[in-house]
Amino acid sequence: MHGKGDRVGTVGQTTVLSPVVLLLAERPRLGVNGRQWLFCTLQGGELSAKHVRQMVKRRAAAKPG
DSSP: OOOOOBBBBBOHHHHHHHHHHHHHHTTTTTTTTTTSSSSSOOTBBOOOOHHHHHHHHHHHHHHHH
């Protein structure tokens, strides 16, 4: 809650939740049901810190420029 200049700031739910709503809408298409982790691998497994580091490296390497 402490923003720039130590001011209180709020963010609308639609801004914060939009990516989660999109993810939830995509899960059935990917064959992931409600029994898997919310943030998971494509196979429905737990998304570990190692997975996230590898994903960031792949995205950085693929970025043009």
